[in-house]
Amino acid sequence: MDESFTFSSQKSPxxxxxxxxxxxxxxxxxxxxxxATQSFALDLAYVTQTDHYGGLFxxxxxxxxxxxxxxxxxxxxxxxxxxxxxxxxxxxxEVCAYRNPPGxxxxxxxxxxxxxxxxxxxxxxxxxxxxLPSSPPVSGTITPVSHDPTISxxxxxxxxxxxxxxxxxxxxxxxxxxxxxxxxxxSAKSAPASRPRSPDDETVPRMIKISFRKGGDKxxxxxxxxxxxxxxxxxxxxxxxxxxxxxxRSGINGILRVVESSAQNRENDLQDSLQDLEALMNKAKxxxxxxxDLNEKLTASASSGPSASPLMTSITSDSSALVPATEPEEATxxxxxxxxxxxxMTNTPVTLDMIKDDRKxxxxxxxxxxxxxxxxxxSGNGSTGTGLLGERGILPLDEVWGGxxxxxxxALIPPSxxxxxxxxxxxxxxxxxxxxxxxxxxxxxHTPPFTDAAFAARLSGLLALSGPKTTIEVAQEEKxxxxxxxxxxxxxxxxGYICRDDAQSKITGGSGGGAELRWWANIFESYSWDGHxxxx
Amino acid sequence: xxxxxxxxxxxxxxxxxxxAPPFFTKQINPTTRSIADDHWTRIILGYARHRRLFTLRxxxxxxxxxxxxxxxxxxxxxxxxLPDHLVSLISSMVTNNLAVYxxxxxxxxxxxxxxxxEEWADVLHSWVAxxxxxxxxxxxxxxxxxxxxxxxxxxxxxxxRKAIDVLSKSGRAQIIAIADGEGVRFFPGPSKT
Numbered sequence: 001m002d003e004s005f006t007f008s009s010q011k012s013p014x015x016x017x018x019x020x021x022x023x024x025x026x027x028x029x030x031x032x033x034x035x036a037t038q039s040f041a042l043d044l045a046y047v048t049q050t051d052h053y054g055g056l057f058x059x060x061x062x063x064x065x066x067x068x069x070x071x072x073x074x075x076x077x078x079x080x081x082x083x084x085x086x087x088x089x090x091x092x093x094e095v096c097a098y099r100n101p102p103g104x105x106x107x108x109x110x111x112x113x114x115x116x117x118x119x120x121x122x123x124x125x126x127x128x129x130x131x132l133p134s135s136p137p138v139s140g141t142i143t144p145v146s147h148d149p150t151i152s153x154x155x156x157x158x159x160x161x162x163x164x165x166x167x168x169x170x171x172x173x174x175x176x177x178x179x180x181x182x183x184x185x186x187s188a189k190s191a192p193a194s195r196p197r198s199p200d201d202e203t204v205p206r207m208i209k210i211s212f213r214k215g216g217d218k219x220x221x222x223x224x225x226x227x228x229x230x231x232x233x234x235x236x237x238x239x240x241x242x243x244x245x246x247x248x249r250s251g252i253n254g255i256l257r258v259v260e261s262s263a264q265n266r267e268n269d270l271q272d273s274l275q276d277l278e279a280l281m282n283k284a285k286x287x288x289x290x291x292x293d294l295n296e297k298l299t300a301s302a303s304s305g306p307s308a309s310p311l312m313t314s315i316t317s318d319s320s321a322l323v324p325a326t327e328p329e330e331a332t333x334x335x336x337x338x339x340x341x342x343x344x345m346t347n348t349p350v351t352l353d354m355i356k357d358d359r360k361x362x363x364x365x366x367x368x369x370x371x372x373x374x375x376x377x378x379s380g381n382g383s384t385g386t387g388l389l390g391e392r393g394i395l396p397l398d399e400v401w402g403g404x405x406x407x408x409x410x411a412l413i414p415p416s417x418x419x420x421x422x423x424x425x426x427x428x429x430x431x432x433x434x435x436x437x438x439x440x441x442x443x444x445x446h447t448p449p450f451t452d453a454a455f456a457a458r459l460s461g462l463l464a465l466s467g468p469k470t471t472i473e474v475a476q477e478e479k480x481x482x483x484x485x486x487x488x489x490x491x492x493x494x495x496g497y498i499c500r501d502d503a504q505s506k507i508t509g510g511s512g513g514g515a516e517l518r519w520w521a522n523i524f525e526s527y528s529w530d531g532h533x534x535x536x
Numbered sequence: 537x538x539x540x541x542x543x544x545x546x547x548x549x550x551x552x553x554x555x556a557p558p559f560f561t562k563q564i565n566p567t568t569r570s571i572a573d574d575h576w577t578r579i580i581l582g583y584a585r586h587r588r589l590f591t592l593r594x595x596x597x598x599x600x601x602x603x604x605x606x607x608x609x610x611x612x613x614x615x616x617x618l619p620d621h622l623v624s625l626i627s628s629m630v631t632n633n634l635a636v637y638x639x640x641x642x643x644x645x646x647x648x649x650x651x652x653x654e655e656w657a658d659v660l661h662s663w664v665a666x667x668x669x670x671x672x673x674x675x676x677x678x679x680x681x682x683x684x685x686x687x688x689x690x691x692x693x694x695x696x697r698k699a700i701d702v703l704s705k706s707g708r709a710q711i712i713a714i715a716d717g718e719g720v721r722f723f724p725g726p727s728k729t
Binding site: 468493494495496499500501502504505506507508518520522523524525527529530531532533 | 541548549550551552553554556557558559560561562563564565567568571572575578579582583586609611614615616617618621
């Protein structure tokens with residue numbers, strides 16, 4: 001949406017055309033011509049009242065934002081360049097000389113994490129502009145930071161000369177008198193340069209008018225209302241305020257409070273991230289539904305055949321995405337990619353309430369799992385490799401479980417049920433898929449070529465034919481993961497079909513890091529002694 | 537690389553399996569390993585008998601340039617026996633009574649029994665009989681360092697003592713304390729009388 005700004009009843013010439021973005025905290029203006037210089041951001045915390053004008057004839061719709069007057073005549077929008085810098089460098093506390101690490105949040109970076117004394121070197125304007133714009137009384141009690149560290153504050157009770165960054169006396173804990181500094185003409189460097197700063201600013205109500213020349217005003221206004229109602233910045237500020245309150249006390253108590261508050265923050269973060277997870281689950285459900293839709297349509301179009309049946313035309317008319325894509329290759333491609341994601345469903349998942357009997361329930365589950373693994377719906381065509389199993393003959397159990405539950409989308413199967421279903425699987429699959437557990441505890445499902453005996457025969461044949469091989473070479477030959485190949489080979493070694501040759505026993509170059517294991521066909525089994533005969 | 541037998545410079549015929557690289561690796565599979573261990577034991581004892589070696593130390597596999605190089609190292613296939621492999625070989629030989637730790641209470645060095653003490657006893661007795669020294673008192677030194685080379689030359693005292701023990705149990709020898717140590721007197725034995 002295009003917009004122009006009107007500041008204090010004058011139109012802002014620099015902000016004639018651009019895009020408005022809105023977040024929960026700020027309003028961003030990105031200029032279409034000069035992005036680097038003319039864009040700015042406005043904290044929503046300053047907005048007290050909003051107005052919406054629908055537009056009439058030639059005048060475009062407008063949104064008016066009435067703004068509070070901050071305590072000092074400083075900026076409203078805080079540029080990113082001023083806020084970001086101090087938080088990301090390490091600094092040394094002047095009181096305890098602790099070297100504070102960088103990367104803390106902007107509020108935490110202003111306070112020494114060891115002793116809790118506020119950092120004195122942070123320039124005050126940034127401090128005020130970034131985090132405490134709406135609380136002038138609080139900022140008054142915190143000693144304003146002077147750039148002259150020699151000024152000390154005499155305690156009114158014990159006359160001890162305190163460091164200016166302390167708020168209570170170091171000796172007797174009496175609150176210290178605040179020293180007002182006259183040089184409080186703060187001005188942030190990146191405040192919108194265009195904003196007229198006239199002396200009568202204090203009297204004229206401050207406001208911004210946003211004119212929507214290309215529409216989008218309604219959407220913007222409702223989003224704005226929502227953000228203002230949400231007051232996301234207040235939560236943040238409360239956190240900062242309490243933290244600040246805590247850190248005004250120094251000593252062990254202060255440290256304890258810092259620890260406490262950081263624990264609290266961690267907990268909050270954790271909750272936030274769990275919320276994200278829930279959102280993801282919702283999305284996953286949608287995705288599954290989409291896959292189901294897609295599959296249904298594909299099935300429908302496939303059954304209707306290439307001749308344009310009424311059903312077909314109805315599909316083409318209502319879904320634009322999928323339409324002439326009923327050509328077999330593309331349909332196959334879509335299906336196979338769905339299958340690879342595990343999002344393949346020929347029907348709705350079986351759930352417990354559909355089936356009364358426990359035994360039957362497991363049977364049905366096994367049937368469903370078999371379908372997912374081998375794509376039973378297409379087995380008639382003789383095409384292979386579209387199920388979850390694909391062209392691989394062996395799959396770790398966790399992958400199967402994950403893929404199955406992804407395919408189900410709803411009513412997920414717990415691992416315990418999954419394990420009960422697995423023994424039934426072989427009767428529903430062709431070729432039968434069986435379960436196998438390796439010595440290390442790794443469980444896999446596999447097709448007949450990957451039974452221990454079959455693999456051992458194949459491996460010893462391979463070794464006899466093409467000489468000793470490393471595990472990696474075997475894995476390449478068998479097209480399986482190296483870890484899995486290792487397990488399989490170990491099992492074969494247990495069976496005594498092969499033996500190992502460790503490169504560590506090399507006379508030269510063996511003890512290095514590149515020592516590798518080579519597998520040999522078992523040369524000991526068929527060996528008969530042909531060495532020195534012991535007749536002395 | 538072809539797997540074939542090989543004759544060492546000292547004239548010992550190494551079996552073909554000695555040219556197979558896996559032979560020098562400690563096998564994990566118990567069955568395979570016991571086969572390999574049997575072959576190793578046979579090579580070691582055979583070589584010891586061939587060279588008349590009585591002691592085997594783990595150090596022999598750790599360093600080169602000793603009596604055991606010919607069997608513990610195979611330069612042709614660039615393989616050597618690792619010390620820890622030798623340790624396990626030695627312990628299995630001790631278990632099978634084919635060697636004994638000497639000195640006792642350690643596992644780094646063994647005396648090899650390429651003849652068992654009973655066999656040594658027979659050899660000793662027949663040697664005494666053939667050299668006509670029955671009923672005379674002999675010192676251990678006279679037995680192990682005879683003026684004429686004998687099967688008992690340089691036999692370790694420990695083994696000799698065990699052999700004499702075997703003989704004295706069957707009444708064919710008697711340990712006698714003499715002025716500077718111990719002596720032994722041999723009898724024709726109950727079998728002859």
